[in-house]
Amino acid sequence: MKILKPILIIAVGYLLLKVGIPFVGSKLHPGTWPVVPTSVLKMYMFFVVAGTLLFSTFSEDGYAGIVGPVADIYTNPKKGLLRFVSIMIVGSLGAYVAYQYVKPTFDAPVELRSIHPAPPSTVKMWGKSYSLQTLKNPLRADKANFAKNVEEGGIVFFQNCFFCHGDRMLGKGPFYQGFNPMPANFVDVGTIAQLTESFVFWRIGTGGPGLPSEATPWLSAMPIWHHLLSEEQIWKVILFLYDYTGHSPRVTAAQAH
């Protein structure tokens, strides 16, 4: 029964994605069960099935081994009952899938937000214009006062930002649970480690309402910090964030010059 092997491979693949990944993930982040989101899982499975079928049917033997039994069920006059049953099973499966799509649910609609949306070329804060393309953190060059600036940045952080982003910088401050999107996790390699300081400056300065629409500005609870902090304070916080997490900011060619 050559057909069993691909079925087995697909089943193992499914289990790995459904249980294996969350299991490993739960070891990395205790207390969570990081499932593969359904949207991704569907695509994964599509290609697992497609790939398995491909490498099982490249040879004539393999092809016959898989198509043969299926064709047999549909055409062998001796297998009338089996044919009937399998046709019913396939039909019921289809009906089940259709039902999943039309059944009434209270699942919230899926909303997508772009985590790193495109920044504008210039941004206005404190009545001034900043060109994000070339903007650099002016305090980074000040090596003599670096430690002092970092500490002052930390104080700004703990008096303003920490309530959401948390003292572990994991985006889990005392009030994080009430917010969606969750506050940014700065330790993660996917956030500030990917960004230039000018990008971070823009995100802090203009907050949630300053986001373009693909990043759902109506949901973000990030305050418009240039209403509450000074330019220098924001640059200090940025120094602190990179220093505390050990990440270094990205530098574009325009900024390097």
Place this chain on the structure above:
Amino acid sequence: MTLTIRRSKFTSRIIFLAALFYVSVSGAAMAAPGNAENGSKIYLKKCWWCHGKEGEADGPAAKFLIPPPRDFSMGVYKYTTAKPGSEVTRDEDLFNMISNGMPGTAMPSWRQVLNEQERWDLVAFIKTLTDMFEDMKDPPEISYGSKVASSPESIEKGKKLFKETKCFECHGELGKGNTMKKLKEDSGHRVWPRNFHKPWTFRGGYTPEAIFARISNGIPNTPMPAHAADKTGNGKLSVEDRWHVVNFVMSLADDERRVKDGENVIKGQQVPQIPKDEKDPVWDSVDGTAFYLVPQIIQKDRFFIPSNDMVYVKVAFTADEIAFLVEVDDRTKSVPGDKIVESLSWDGLSPDGIAVQTPVIIPESSEKPYFGHGDKAHAVSMLYWNSGSVDKGSVSAILTATGTKTREPSDAKSAGFTTSASYDNGTWKVMMKRKMITPNKDKDTQFVVGKYIPVAFANWDGSNGERGSKHTMTTWYWLLLKPETGSEVVAYPAAVFLILVVGQFAFAAMGRRKEN
């Protein structure tokens, strides 16, 4: 012969397991002596921001936190499992607090960030910040005696003891923390008693043992007294009694009103008759959803020290009307003019308030109004109620806002807007009722069945100094007024089934013809 061999194998396995257990336990014990010097380095990177460089609870963040960070220079710890009467807490307690954090406070769990040795290093360093530990040996653990399993009788006994010991004076008749006293910590900071219906907010953990230790040792530095009986046993609780109280407290947990992960849609339910008030039994048949409340820390004036943490909402509707039932656990019924509540309140007394916010135009795409009061292009409609005052009674209004500063009333009468509210033992229940469709289409939300309607809430606890921009709130969640299930639930699957079955039979027939 075989039998003995098997047995000896079994014994050796037991011995092996025991040895393993011993090694791991003693390993943990051996890890205990931390390196204070290394601890100091970690402290100055991660901890001082709240606890202060010298451990005097005066870090930059400290003034924004209630409960305040622990003052290590005092050496007094609130959550201790040391034997009653000990002058200091156990190292293990310090270690556990660092490892697990304290729910409901700004202290997080450091397990993910610091390894075990580092946490012990911190314990060692923290102990050097006071002279309390200098001549003290690590005190012995409290004796838990023989634990009494929970049973209706035990709970009943616990309830009786709860009354006799006058726990209700602070924790309220039903244990919701609706105090009759104004409570302070020794440091002068305000403190509210725990609400036993939400044991997941217990700072020292939610296990019978932890609660037992709390009852026994009290919470040092706060009005919570120790209840462990001394040798004479007068006026205090015996070990067994304490277990009864533990069982009683544990029995109060109300998981129904706990925020459930990922549940962010209010299940609006169609009812034959709109409930007439917040106590209408119709509400019992409607599912509720709980959401976290967070303080308004986004715009001036920012607010950091909330007392209410959660809102529980039910929505019922008929063809014409819609009713929101909003429940908030609030320790005080703040109605200005009420002398008793005025004496309990912090930072003056203003009315308690609740607001429900929905967009005026229900969005078709993901674009919504800004969650805080909408924005210029997207107005929001708010159903607002507050407890008013003793003289004038409660206040209610429908408002339309396009930003925090642009808020104007809409016509409540033509919208058929009414409210009714009651306060019972630590919980406000407020019902707001409105017509589904109102004449003011550009000011009021027109509720539609079957659409996902963004919804958000705000709450003011008047005795906690909450007024104006100082309040708690939620971001956008959803309200779905559940439509009656239509025929498509049957029709589509049936059609798919038919197509597949007929198609397959046709395919089979074709295949056979080919073969022939």
Place this chain on the structure above:
Amino acid sequence: MGQLLKIVVFSLCVVCGFAGYTTFGLPLIIPEAPPVEEKLTGEITMDQYIALGKKIFEGKGTCTLCHNSLGRAPLLEQVAQVAPERLKDPRYKGKATTTEEYIHESMVEPSAYVVAGFGKKGTNDTVSPMPNISKGAIGLSDVEIGAVIAFLQDVGGTEVTVALPSGDAGAGSTEEEPAEIKVAENAKEAFSKFGCDTCHMHPLIEEGGDMGPDLGKVGATAGTRKEGYSAERFIRESIVNPNAVIAEGFDADTMPDDFATQMTVSELDMIINAILGNESS
């Protein structure tokens, strides 16, 4: 044929599969509509106001005639930053106390502070050659002056303190602004349009400057200045290519050399005629 049909159907399925996946399998992001371009009507934003200031600075205000890299007048990119120092300078004679007031003052009362080296000749930097730009040929309105100040503050990287004009004023001035630069109808208009009055004197100019030769007098001698050139040709050349012949006592590179691209033929002719003394009105 059967094979061909199969291939066509197969290809069709593949393409439609891709498009279907795009439509149903990926989240839909609706790109933002193009940003609205500055339309100066009624309410305007500070950005638009600053943009207007830039437009005036480079166009109608004729500021760049002198405030450019040729060193005819101080560069203004940094003016907002240095203003506080200037206010403290003992040579300062005005009444301004803030940057905004200072810039405003230097536009309407240029001699209140003269940057060292940029004064009228012989006045020891006490009198500025700059005209009052709220009067005369340039004649900016208050709203327009405000826009220029906002622009200068923005360029200087300092806070823009200018208040936005109230709706009516903003709309009124800005609507006429683009139409402002129109072809001069007579020599007098032409003189003021191209700012000749800033440096030159002429009977048609009410209050001229003295950084360049007196145009009332050059007509008489123009025909003799250059071998083989008629008076008319010489003046034409002097306007189109000012550095060809430099009059005694004046510096080269002072007069802008781009009038050729700015003047219409008729304007050029009118000016030449006026200098030649052929036009008297």
Place this chain on the structure above:
Amino acid sequence: MLLTLKRAFRYRGAAAIVAILVAISPLFVYAALNFGSSSLYGMVSATPAYAEEAAQAEAPAQEEGQDGAVEAEDPNMWKPLPAPKLETKDYPIVAGINSRLAVWFAAQLHLFFAAFVLGVPIFVWVIEFIGVVTKDPRYDNMAHEFMKVSMTGFSLAASFGGLLSILLVVLYPGFMQYMVGVFGKVMVIYALMFFAESFFVYTYYYGWDKMAEGGLKKLHLFLGLGLNSSGMVLMVLSNSWASFMMAPSGIDDAGVFLGDSWAAIAGHLWNPLNLHRFIANIAYGGSLTAAYAAFKFLTTDSKEDRAHYDWMGYTSFVIAMVGLLPLPFAGYWLTKEVYDYSQQMGITLMGGVFAWLFILQAVLIGAIFLSANYYLWCSLGRAEASKRFYYMIQPLGVVIVIAFLMWFTPHTLIMTSKELTQIGDAHHPLLGYFGVMAAKNTAVNTLILSTFLSFQLFRRANIRPTGDGFWAQYGTTIQVALYIAAETNIISLGIWSYFIPANVRIGLSVPQVSSTAVVLILSTIIDTLIFKKSADIGEFKWGHMPIRSQYTLFMLAVSFTWLMGLMGYCRSAIRQHWHVYTVLRDNSVNAFTPTLPFAAWMVTAIVLVFMALVFFMFWMPILAAKKKEAKKSKVAGGDLHGVIGATAGE
């Protein structure tokens, strides 16, 4: 194949000419421009402002009978105009056509055909050259047939090009006026080059049979060279307009042309675009001719024809793969330059509105790789002896699928709120790692290595080394070691790059790519060493391919076409509402950025039209051939076995 190449080296002279001509084609443009600047000057130079006014019947000046304009002898006296500020009314609406979509349609179809007819002659010429070197008529025939297929493409490309320029002039006059102001000279050269190309293409194709022998054949080869060179120049010139629109150069902030055409051409993105399109054209041409061969394979009953078209399909397939493998890296270069040019544009491209487009692209490329591998695996069936490799296919497939899953894992995961809370973070602790560039680089290198391994397995399907030389004994072991070392290197670099700053991380893709390249090159060389002396084991039968394998060739061609259309939309749409980025704004009513599904269906519609035309294109030579059927002497078929040695290893 390598042996063929070795023989080719004897024709060093000819090879050098090719190399030099390809290399100097940009220089040629440069020279032509300088030539143009003196002779074409008068044709397109902008008019001085005041002279223009004089021409517009400036009343007083003319009345006085004066020639108002000062003689325009001094070139420094005129200045070109800045970019116009177009308004909605400046865009004519002709017959209610949506001008955006009309131009999109024409441009994309033009590009499809143009890419095809630029790509095909490149390898036609190479195959013809191999034919001359090996003196094997089958190569010459195949090259001729490829050319035959693409001939209809030439006129279609030209027709759509004409349609495109008419549409642009009619529907976007303001924009075209500005572009002519900057590129006027270049456009004239372009037109001239087009005549050159037409000349070469017709002489090359129609002179094929007449110039078959001796010195004439060399002349014919030279014509082919001319065809490719002029095609190359045409491509780089039109690329310069496209790259100018994205990253303008040679103009000032206001869009005033500074007078140096070369500066306008050699913009920031010009060369990355040139390389990307050059490689893609080869791959694209290969995939379409493969589809042609598959089409013929499926529609013929003759065994000999099947063998011929199987071989032709295989060759085209290999050509497509040779283009496809380096394509991702050319794409990286282009993207990197986009980032360097403008961070805003870069993030719009990768993280903003278009972020999902790259997931879609990943899915398509994955589909292409999967089909390619499947074709190679099916190819094993041509040789009985290949069964000894079958055991490797399944693990190889698993690796490819896993690498592919990593490759298209999106950075932003779509999750329901329940999943979000289960995961506990917006970033997934495992899948989050797959969303970033480090994982993508690792995955794509692994994909390429696996595909190449499939290819190498096929090459040795029915041969074994003979003799006891060092390479025959240990060569395979060394190859295995190479693969393992490279893959280890790729994976460990991929993992390491999570622990280092982003700036350094970007640089790590270079050693990863180098690992892949080293395997590709060394392993090929070792192969020739191993099989210096080899013997056939079992039979090798061209035409012995299952029907389903031919469908993968269609899958390849269709996916490639669709992908090209999609990326064309992407490259063009990141300018958003600009004709020329930051300089000339698109103020027409159609200045919207289409959504992805909209673009997808638009591309689908265009591809369907294209495919209809392609089937027509395939049909034409068949029609022509049917008439000649009777006279035709059969060259195809016969003993094809010798050919295997040339293409499938020796």
